[in-house]
Amino acid sequence: MRELTRTEAIDLVGRGDAEQELPEQMRADVRMLGSLLGRVLRESGSPGLYDDVERLRQATIAAYTDDSPEAFERAAAIAESFSVERADEVARAFTVYFHLVNLAEEHQRVRVLRERDGRPEKEDVTDSVAAAFVQLSAEVGDDTALKRLQSMRFHPVFTAHPTEARRRAVSTSIRRLVTLLGENDASLRGGADERRAQRRMLEEIDTLWRTAPLRAEKPTPVDEVRAIMAVFDETLYTAVPHVYRRVDDALQGPAAGGRAPVVRPFVRLGTWVGGDRDGNPFVTATVTKKAASIAAEHILLGLESSGDRIAKTLTLDADTTPPSEALTALAQRLAAADEDGAADVAKRAKGEPHKRVMLLLTRRIGATRRRDADLAYRDPVDLLADLRTVQDSLVAAGAPRQAYGHLQQLMWQVETFGFHLAELEVRQHSAVHAKVLEECRAGGPLSTQAEEVLEVFRTIAQIQRRYGPRAAGRYIVSFTQSAADLATVHELAGFAVGPGGTAPVLDVIPLFETFADLQAAPGIMAEIVSHPDFAARLDATDRRLEVMLGYSDSSKDVGPVAANLALYEAQALIAAWAQDAGIHLTLFHGRGGALGRGGGPANSAILAQPPHSVDGRFKLTEQGEVIFARYGDPAIAMRHIDQVAAAVLLASAPSIEQRNRAAAERFAPVAATMDTASRERFFSLVKNEGFAQWFATVTPMEEIGLLALGSRPARRGLSVESLEDLRAIPWVFAWSQARINLAGWFGLGTALDAVGDEDLLRSAYAEWPLFRTVIDNVGMSLAKADARIAQRYLDLGDRDDLATLVMDEMLLTQDWVIKITGGEGLLANKPVLQRAVKMRSPYVDALSLLQLRALRVLRTGESASDAPPEWQRLLLLSVSGVAAGLQNTG
Structure with a gap:
C-alpha cells in the first residue's frame, strides 16, 4: 500500500483536530510499513493486485468520511467486481496491513513507556503500585498499607478458549518485525544500519505475505500448551520479577538493592490450558499430565539458567566475603550428595564459597528437571531455603548488594513460579460429575467417560507429588447449581483412589454462570462450607475460599446490562456473607477478551467492584488475543501488571469502598x-x-x-x-x-x-x-x-x-x-x-x-x-x- 498523504492521515483520525492525529513517530512507522507492503504487493502479488487494493482502500476511506449512500455503494461495487481469486488476494493484503498497523501501535506503546521510564520525574504515572501505596498509606497508615501490599495477589489464569485467530507462524513473524522496528529506531537516519533494518523488514513482510494466514487443521491441546509457553519464555519469566523490582525501587528509593526488599511476590499464574475439559473431549488425563510436564520443563530450564548465571557473578573471595556457618554446612551437605559435582566445582570456584554453593544448587535444579532422584529437590520450598542461606551469608559478610541483586530476583522467580510455572486448574461440567457419580455408586462396570473422569483425580495427585502441592489442585465445577454439585467432586476423588488411598488435595471452586445461578450463589456457599471436606480444607488454608463468576453465559442469558448488574449484586452478597463467616474470599472473574464477555480495561473494572469483594486479591481469566496483547511484549506486560496490581491494592482503600457503597x-x-x-x-x-x-x-x-x-x-x-x-x-x-x-x-x-x-x-x-x-x-x-x-x-x-x-x-x-x-x-x-x-x-x-x-x-x-x-x-x-x-x- 502506498504511503498515506497528510490529508489522508488526518481523514483517518478526524479531520482538523490536531490532537487526534497519530503521534509523529507512529505515523512514520505506519507509512514505512505500508510502503514496504505496497512494494511486496507489486513484486509478489499477481498483476494488477496493488492497483485493485488501492482502489478499494481509497473508496472505503471516502465512504468512511462521506455519509452519503453513493460513496458507500461505490466501495461496495468495487468489492463486488473482483473475481473470487482477486478477492482472496485483496483480503490477504488488508489482513497483512492490519498486522503491520497493530505492531506499529504496539511499538508506539512500548516507545512511550520507555520514554516515560527514562524521565527522572514520572508525575503522570498515577496508576502504579507505588502511587497506589502512597494513596493507601495516606488513608490507613504506613504499617497497614505495607501489610496489604505484602499480602496482595494478582492471579491471571491463561485459558485455551479459541479466540486467537492468527496462526502461530504469523505471530512469530510479527514478533520478528517488532525487533526490526526497534533496530530501525536505534539506527541513524539514512545510514547503513537503517537501510539494513528496512531491507530485513521488507524480507519479513514478504514472508508474512507468502505465509498461509489460516491454520490447515485445529491445534491439539498440547499445541495450545506449547503456544502459551512462548509467552512465558519471552516475557513473563523476567518481566514479573522486574515489576517487583520497580515497585521496591520506588518505595525504598536510594536504599533499594542494599537492604531486604519490602515487596513480596504478588503475582501467581494459573492455566486452564490442558486442564479445561468442559466440553472439550480432546483434553484427557494424559494431556493434563503432559501439560504439567511441559510447563515444569520450561520453568526448571529457566531457573537452572538463572542459577548458573548468578553463580558466575559471585566471584567473591572468602577473605573479603567469608561464608557463614550455615553456608559452610550447606556446602558440605551438597558436596556429600554430589561428589562428582563437588570435585568439578572445587576447581571452578577455588576460594569462592558462595559461587561454589550456587553452582551445586544449580546442579540440583538440573537434576530436578531430569528427575534424578538422588539429587532432585522434592519441593521448591527446599530450593528457596537453600537460596536464603546463600543470601543470609552474603548479608552477614557485608555484601548486601549481591544478596539483594540478581539472587533476589531468582528467589522471586522461585516464589512466583515454583517448579510448575503456572497452577494447573481442572474444569468440568457439573452434569458430567452427576452422571459419573451415579455410575460409581451403582458399582457396575464403568463407562469410558467415567474412567476418564476418575483418572483425572489420580493425575492431579501425581502432579502434586512430582511438582509440589501448588502445581495443581484447583478444581472448577461449571454450572454449579447446588451445594451437592460441589460435594460430588470430593466423593468422586474418593472413588478414584479407592479405600485407604490418598486423595489429592483439592480446592473445589464453584462457577456460577447463569442469571439464576448468580442469584442462588450466596445460599449455595453458605450450605457447602459445612460439608466435612470443605470445612477441613478451610481449616487447612486459614479459611481461604474461591468463587468463580462467569460473565459470558450470564450475558448471553439475560443480556449485557442485566448481567453486569447481576454480577455486581452477586459479588456484593457473597462478599458480605464471607465477611460474616470469617472467610478470606477470592472472587475469580471469568472474563473474556471481548466486551460482551466481560472484557475491557481490568483496572477500572477492579475499582468499580463492591466493598470487600477484592480485599487485595484479584483473579481473572486471560485468553486468546488478550494474552498476547497484554503479555506478549515485556514492557507492555510490566505496565499491565503494575496497573492491575495498583487497582487491586487501592480497591480496599476506605475512600474507594465508601464511594462504591454510596453510589x-x-x-x-x-x-x-x-x-x-x-x-x-x-x-x-x-x-x-x-x-x-x-x-x-x-x-x-x-x-x-x-x-x-x-x-x-x-x-x-x-x-x-x-x-x-x-x-x-x-x-x-x-x-x-x-x-x-x-x-x-x-x-x-x-x-x-x-x-x-x-x-x-x-x-x-x-x-x-x-x-x-x-x-x-x-x-x-x-x-x-x-x-x-x-x-x-x-x-x-x-x-x-x-x-x-x-x-x-x-x-x-x-x-x-x-x-x-x-x-x-x-x-x-x-x-x-x-x-x-x-x-x-x-x-x-x-x-x-x-x-x-x-x-x-x-x-x-x-x-x-x-x-x-x-x-x-x-x-x-x-x-x-x-x-x-x-x-x-x-
Missing part, C-alpha cells in the same frame, strides 16, 4: 429500572421464535465453527437450535464479524430510555464507577460497529422485524451514550481509543464488504460445509482479517 445505594432505583427494561428488550429479541436460525443466517456463525482456532468445539451439539446450544465465544465473535457487536450493548439504549432523566444519568456516569465502566465499554463496542455494514448483514435474513429491532436499539443506545459522555460522537472523551478505532475502521470496512459478498454466495447453498471451497476460504480469510482489524474475536 450503589444512591443509584439503586436506576439500576432496578435498567435491569427490568434491558432484560425485557433482550428477551424480545432472543426469545423470538426462529431467532437462533436467523442469527446463524445473518452472521458468519456457522463458518466461524470451521476456523481452526482451537481444540475446543464451538458448540455443544451438532446444530444450533437455540442459544443454549451455542457457546459464548462464537456468540460474541459472530456479532463482531457482522459489525454489530450486539453482545456488548443490546438493551442498554432501552434501559437508559426507561430511566429517561439525562441529568441523573450524567450524575451516575460521574459518581457510579460500575455505570461508568458499562457506558465506556459500550462506547468502545459501538465505535467498532458500523450501521451501514450491519444493515447489509441483517438483510441476509428474511426477518425485517428482528433486523429493525436490532438497528433501532443500536441507534438508541448510541444516542444515549453520546448524551451521557458528552462530545459530538462516540469515544469523544477517549481520544486515544477514538484515534485507534478511526485509523482502522475504513480498512475493516473493505474486508467486511468482501466477507458480505462471500457470505451471500455461501447462503445460496444448503450448508456452510457444502459451499464452494474458494468462497468458503474467502469468508474465512475475511474473518481472520476483521478480527485483526478490530483486535478482538470472542
